[in-house]
Amino acid sequence: MSIAILGYGVVGSGAYEILTKAGYKVSRVLDVRSYPELGSTLTYDIEDILNDKEITVVAEAIGGNTFSYDFVSRALKAGKHVVSSNKHLICSYYKELHALAKENGVTLRFTASAGGGIPWLYNLKRGKLCDRIEKVMGIMNGTTNYILDAMIHDSRDFSDVLKEAQQLGYAEANPSADIDGFDVARKTAISSSIAFDAVVSENDVMVFGLRNIKKGDIDYISEHCGKTVRYLGYGVRTENGVAAFVEPTLLPIDALEANVRTNNNMISLFGEYVGRLSFYGQGAGKYPTGNALAQDIINILQGDTALTFSETDAVICNEEVKRSYFIRTDAAVKLDFEASSEMIGETRYIFTETVSVAQMHDIAEKILAEDPESFFAGMEAE
Numbered sequence: 001m002s003i004a005i006l007g008y009g010v011v012g013s014g015a016y017e018i019l020t021k022a023g024y025k026v027s028r029v030l031d032v033r034s035y036p037e038l039g040s041t042l043t044y045d046i047e048d049i050l051n052d053k054e055i056t057v058v059a060e061a062i063g064g065n066t067f068s069y070d071f072v073s074r075a076l077k078a079g080k081h082v083v084s085s086n087k088h089l090i091c092s093y094y095k096e097l098h099a100l101a102k103e104n105g106v107t108l109r110f111t112a113s114a115g116g117g118i119p120w121l122y123n124l125k126r127g128k129l130c131d132r133i134e135k136v137m138g139i140m141n142g143t144t145n146y147i148l149d150a151m152i153h154d155s156r157d158f159s160d161v162l163k164e165a166q167q168l169g170y171a172e173a174n175p176s177a178d179i180d181g182f183d184v185a186r187k188t189a190i191s192s193s194i195a196f197d198a199v200v201s202e203n204d205v206m207v208f209g210l211r212n213i214k215k216g217d218i219d220y221i222s223e224h225c226g227k228t229v230r231y232l233g234y235g236v237r238t239e240n241g242v243a244a245f246v247e248p249t250l251l252p253i254d255a256l257e258a259n260v261r262t263n264n265n266m267i268s269l270f271g272e273y274v275g276r277l278s279f280y281g282q283g284a285g286k287y288p289t290g291n292a293l294a295q296d297i298i299n300i301l302q303g304d305t306a307l308t309f310s311e312t313d314a315v316i317c318n319e320e321v322k323r324s325y326f327i328r329t330d331a332a333v334k335l336d337f338e339a340s341s342e343m344i345g346e347t348r349y350i351f352t353e354t355v356s357v358a359q360m361h362d363i364a365e366k367i368l369a370e371d372p373e374s375f376f377a378g379m380e381a382e
C-alpha cells in the first residue's frame with residue numbers, strides 16, 4: 001500500500017514531508033515543475049499513478065477545478081481512495097465525486113478543504129453521528145481575519161494589510177476570492193452539506209463581501225453600539241431547509257470570534273445535545289494544511305474507508321433566518337425597516353430592525369447599484 005500526491009506546491013509538499021518523516025511511503029508525486037530532490041518519485045504523467053497497483057490512496061493538492069477534476073475522477077475510477085485539500089474542486093463536484101467513489105467502492109476525504117489545518121470537517125462528521133446540528137458558523141478565511149484584526153487593533157488601511165497578507169502567502173492567487181467572499185462561500189457550502197446531510201452549492205450561499213469596509217465603519221460601530229466586526233460564514237438549519245450566507249458581522253467585543261487574532265480561523269457547530277463546539281487554529285499554510293491532508297490519508301490506510309454523503313440537494317431557505325443589519329451608504333435609500341439612521345455629510349449610517357437574509361441581500365443589490373462602495377454587515381444576536 002502506498003501513496004501518490006498530485007501537486008507539490010505549498011500543501012502537497014507539506015503533506016509529503018509529514019508523511020515521509022512519519023514513515024509512510026509516498027511512491028509518486030505528480031507535478032508539471034521539476035523537483036530534482038524528488039528523484040524518480042516525481043512524474044509528469046498521471047498514468048504512472050493510475051496504473052500502479054501498489055498505490056491505494058491519491059492525495060490531490062493541485063487546486064482549481066479543471067486538472068484536479070480530471071485526475072481525481074480518473075483516480076476514483078481506477079479504484080483508488082482520494083483525499084483532497086481543494087475546496088474549489090469539492091464544492092464544484094460534491095455529488096459527482098461522491099457518486100464516483102460509491103460506484104467504485106472507494107472513499108473520498110477532504111478535511112483540509114475547509115478549516116485548513118483544523119480538523120473541523122472530520123469532527124463535524126463525528127459530531128452529527130447521533131446529534132442534530134442546528135448551525136455551523138465561523139471565521140473560515142485567514143486573509144480577511146488578518147485584515148480586520150490589523151484594521152481594528154493597529155488602525156491600518158484595508159489595502160495595505162491586504163498587500164501584506166498576499167506577501168505572507170495567506171491570500172488566494174486572486175485575492176478577490178478572499179475579500180469578495182467566494183472562498184468562505186465554498187467552505188460554508190461544504191460544511192453545510194455535511195452538517196445538514198443535503199448538498200448546498202456555493203451558488204446557494206448569499207454573500208456580502210468585505211472589500212468595502214473602511215476604518216470609519218469600524219470606529220462608527222464601536223462608538224454607536226460598542227461592537228466589533230468579524231467576517232463569518234453561516235449554515236443554519238431552518239424550519240423548511242437550510243440557510244447559508246457569508247457576511248461581515250457585528251459581534252460583542254467579548255465574543256469568542258471577536259478575539260480570534262491575525263490569520264487564525266475559528267469554526268463552530270451547534271448541536272442539539274452537545275451545544276456549542278468550537279475549533280480554532282491555522283486555516284491555511286504548508287504544515288497545518290499538509291498535516292490535515294496527511295491525517296486523512298493515514299485514516300484511510302488504517303482502514304477507515306466509510307463513505308457517507310447525501311445525494312439530495314438542500315432546500316435553500318434564506319428567507320427563514322432574520323437578523324438586524326448595519327448599512328453605510330451614500331445611496332439615497334429610506335428603508336421601511338430602519339431602526340435608526342444618521343446622516344454624516346452625504347453618508348447614511350443605518351441600523352435596521354430584523355429582516356430576512358434573503359430580503360436584505362435583494363435590497364443590497366439595489367443599494368450597491370446606486371453606491372457600489374456601500375458596506376453591509378449582519379448583527380449577531382446577543
Ligand code: HSE
Nearest residue numbers: 141142143171172284
Ligand atoms: N486564502 C485562504 C485563507 C487560504 O486566507 O484562509 C485557505 O483556504
